[in-house]
Amino acid sequence: MTVDTIVIGAGVVGAAAARSLVEAGSRVLLLEAFDRGHDRGSSHGASRIFRHGYDAADYVQLTVRAAAGWQRLERQTGRTVFDRTGALDHGDPRALDAIAAAMTAEALPSERLRGSEAAERWPGLRFEDDVLFSPGGGRLRAADAIDALLDTAAAAGADLRFGVRVASIASDGDGVVVTADDGEHHAARLVIAAGSWTPGLAGGWLSRNGAALPDVRVTEEQPAHFPLLPGPASDEGVWPSFVHHPTDPEVPSVYGLLTPGEGVKVGVHGGGPVVDPGDRDRTIDLVRLERLQRYVAEWVPGVDASRPASISCLYDTTPDSDFVLDRVGPVTVAAGFSGHGFKFGPALGDVLARLALHGERAPERFRLAVASPG
Incomplete structure (x- = not known):
């Protein structure tokens, strides 16, 4: 052909x-x-984070182009693929300062909050003291x-x-x-x-x-979905996407977002074992899973950390x-x-x-x- x-x-x-x-x-x-x-x-999977939260102009500019592209796809097909739930970054104030500056340079709105203020608005999450909210972020319906x-x-x-x-x-x-x-x-x-x-x-x-x-390092990552607990965070509509930039060097960088009908997906950003993409058994590493559950129990109080539904996926990282x-x-x-x-x-x-x-x-x-x- x-x-x-x-x-x-x-x-x-x-x-x-x-x-x-x-x-x-x-x-x-x-x-x-x-x-x-x-x-x-x-x-694969039902959801992915959409965020403008980068500290470099070219990446932020690319997110702006992407947002316009997702909106055009919605108009073209009549389907919803982008839910603007907002996106949160919290933790290291230096990281948040750089992200806020890069978004401001592209005229993207953001709001800086203290951790206690953020916890009142988003009771399903626990925060470090520095929080940045981007109303233009949200969730993509990936599949x-x-x-x-x-x-x-x-x-x-x-x-x-x-x-x-x-x-x-x-x-x-x-x-x-x-x-x-x-x-x-x-x-x-x-x-x-x-x-x-x-x-x-x-x-x-x-x-x-x-x-x-x-x-290019190919690794197997294992985020998990956690079901919502009864209470003020039980409404799926109140969950933004989030990224934790920890001030504690012992805490890994973690991301999360709600997947409708499945719970809140939480994952460590990278760090999984190197694998052959064509030959992996997808067996869940219980040590890594327990570590993730401990993180979720501490930082995501709106979900049940004892009931994970684990996922196997690949990263290809430069x-x-x-x-x-x-x-x-x-x-x-x-x-x-x-x-x-x-x-x-x-x-x-x-x-x-x-x-x-x-x-x-x-x-x-x-x-x-x-x-x-x-």
């Missing part, structure tokens, strides 16, 4: 890229190794969002194929040939957005063309936790989303489409360390 652009991966980044590419007029073939909506990678991205890509003409594994990638004149389970596919350009599988798929091409990804969004010849690579990429979906799709079609570079921090041919 011959098309303009092949996309590998149907998680949030691949789905968004396929949609942006086909909307830009490219004939797109999307190949996904697993079933639609599978749970083997990083994009619904990916479905909406894929459906709109297909409606615009993209060919979506699931259960099709890619075996190899090679040059084909000025373009590429992708050999997959269903045969050979030729295209002028290729976007690899396969999450934790991207280093294995892209590594050979990059090395043959004088480039290399940074070290040394500096920055994404890789770059192009080498006809191949564009998206990798290393480091546990915080989902919220950016539509913005990343737009960045990748512009990079693949027109060579428009992503911000400096997202580029490979070598000069990439345009």
